Amino acid sequence: MSNSTHEAVMTEEVLENLILSKKGLYVDCTFGSGGHSSKILEHLDKEGKLVSMDKDRNATNLLSEEFIKDSRFKIINDSFSKLSSYIDKETAHGVLIDLGISSTQLDDSERGFSFQTDGPLDMRIDxxxxxxxxxxxxxxxxxxxxxxxxxxxxxxxxxxxxxxxxxxxxxxxxxxxxxxxxxxxxxxxxxxxxxxxxxxxxxxxxxxNEELEELYKVLEESSYALCFGGRLAVISFHSIEDRIVKRFIQGKDRRYSSINFNYIGDKFIKPSLEEIKKNPRSRSAILRVAEKVM
Ligand SMILES: C[S@@+](CC[C@H](N)C(=O)[O-])C[C@H]1O[C@@H](n2cnc3c(N)ncnc32)[C@H](O)[C@@H]1O
Known part of the structure; x- marks a missing residue:
């Protein structure tokens, strides 16, 4: 396994826009190395709750003490497309989706995600x-x-x-x-x-990994899990994914959800030049945040 660590992207921007109530229930659909989850927990008070998911067992099995000891935190090893199996309808105050794979996965030659290192051609997240x-x-x-x-x-x-x-x-x-x-x-x-x-x-x-299919599903599932006024934050790294997120927020290409969303602030947020300098992998990230409305 690689020793590389993943640097969470646009953490400040995510927290500022996602967390409305410190006592709320939040869902991090893509736990990865726990960078966003850790920051979310820091921002919640003792009544707040965080449920994090990841379909990669390496991510969910290797939890640090910080998470194991925190009774507000729960981890689930499953696909985010199954969100509604774990979160009741209209109970979540915020849902975060940080798409793609982490640097830890990319840099692990045994996983086969990268052309930079030699390894078995696997590429399955799960x-x-x-x-x-x-x-x-x-x-x-x-x-x-x-x-x-x-x-x-x-x-x-x-x-x-x-x-x-x-x-x-x-x-x-x-x-x-x-x-x-x-x-x-x-x-x-x-x-x-x-x-x-x-x-x-x-x-x-x-x-x-059927990533686009998974994205369509998690957007629909999130719209049911969120309470009215709850926020959906999605970070994508590719124009195909971003287009799906944008159109979903606009109410287009829906399969069954008819729930309305309003953008929060600018329609999209890009990482600052300072962040890109510190973490070049953040350069293609696009964050969209929207609020579920009546
Ligand atoms: C960009 S990383 C997230 C990094 C994380 N935000 C952090 O701060 O460390 C994306 C994560 O999503 C997970 N993932 C990708 N597709 C998934 C899916 N369909 N269901 C659940 N997890 C998924 C990957 O295994 C990876 O750990």
């Missing part, structure tokens, strides 16, 4: 179920691979990369992050500043 990236890359049809790279990766070389993957896997199954990264590099003709595997790895991770 590695006890579902298919791994290795299985998908070696079995999906060329068309499916192209579509994932084009739609989720928005990569203009999606066809060439999918073709190269299919040609390679006939000879030898693709097993590691390094093998996949080398295939991507060899398929891409133009050199750019960004590593050519950046979009491709992110797209495969989003596909394997």
């Amino acid at each position: 590695n006890s179920q579902g298919i791994s990236a290795e299985e998908w890359v070696n079995t999906a049809s060329k068309k499916d691979i192209e579509d994932v790279f084009w739609i989720l990766g928005e990569d203009r070389f999606s066809r060439k990369i999918a073709k190269k993957i299919c040609e390679t896997r006939i000879k030898n199954p693709i097993r590691t992050t390094k093998e996949l990264s080398e295939i991507v590099i060899s398929a891409v003709s133009k050199k750019s500043k960004k590593h050519p595997a950046t979009n491709i790895f992110r797209a495969i991770r989003m596909k394997i």
